[in-house]
Amino acid sequence: xxxxxxxxxxxxxxxxxxxxxxxxxxxxxxxxxxxxxxxxxxxxxxxxxxxxxxxxxxxxxxxxxxxxxxxxxxxxxxxxxxxxxxxxxxxxxxxxxxxxxxxxxxxxxxxxxxxxxxxxxxxxxxxxxxxxxxxxxxxxxxxxxxxxxxxxxxxxxxxxxxxxxxxxxxxxxxxxxxxxxxxxxxxxxxxxxxxxxx
Numbered sequence: 389x390x391x392x393x394x395x396x397x398x399x400x401x402x403x404x405x406x407x408x409x410x411x412x413x414x415x416x417x418x419x420x421x422x423x424x425x426x427x428x429x430x431x432x433x434x435x436x437x438x439x440x441x442x443x444x445x446x447x448x449x450x451x452x453x454x455x456x457x458x459x460x461x462x463x464x465x466x467x468x469x470x471x472x473x474x475x476x477x478x479x480x481x482x483x484x485x486x487x488x489x490x491x492x493x494x495x496x497x498x499x500x501x502x503x504x505x506x507x508x509x510x511x512x513x514x515x516x517x518x519x520x521x522x523x524x525x526x527x528x529x530x531x532x533x534x535x536x537x538x539x540x541x542x543x544x545x546x547x548x549x550x551x552x553x554x555x556x557x558x559x560x561x562x563x564x565x566x567x568x569x570x571x572x573x574x575x576x577x578x579x580x581x582x583x584x585x586x
Contacts, residue, residue, distance in 0.1 A: 404567050406429075410456075423450070425470050426463070428563060
């Protein structure tokens with residue numbers, strides 16, 4: 389039996405999302421001006437935890453259209469990836485149209501950053517946030533279910549489960565897929581071994 393908050397039981401699917409955004413280690417891109425440059429999303433059947441569909445798109449930023457070297461190195465997303473991509477409103481419409489088939493679903497992400505970044509981009513573009521108030525913080529849920537007093541980054545949590553990172557870390561679609569692989573531990577079907585806990 390999955391160990392999840394009551395809000396999850398009303399959802400037929402879990403929408404696991406990871407976002408990548410413009411960034412800089414020299415503070416040339418302030419936090420409040422960061423923009424989403426990739427949406428990676430995986431739709432999962434809540435009961436079986438099986439993947440039913442995926443969505444991925446790059447997005448062309450408008451506040452800071454040139455990616456910093458730091459951002460490209462961190463994410464592996466190139467300038468050409470975003471320069472030829474759609475703008476945020478078009479990406480949002482595509483995401484919503486894709487996800488409608490799987491309603492009702494619950495928006496999930498590793499931590500609360502993705503939700504707050506979405507809300508920031510929605511406000512900037514004058515769009516209404518589409519996912520409702522419910523959100524499942526997978527980072528928090530992993531620690532609660534496994535009995536850890538602290539929370540872990542995604543790569544550390546993967547190691548605790550005995551899984552290895554697949555794809556490229558800090559690429560939205562790859563990180564979303566890796567979160568989905570950890571769902572059996574996040575919902576409590578599997579337990580981290582005693583050796584991993586020590």
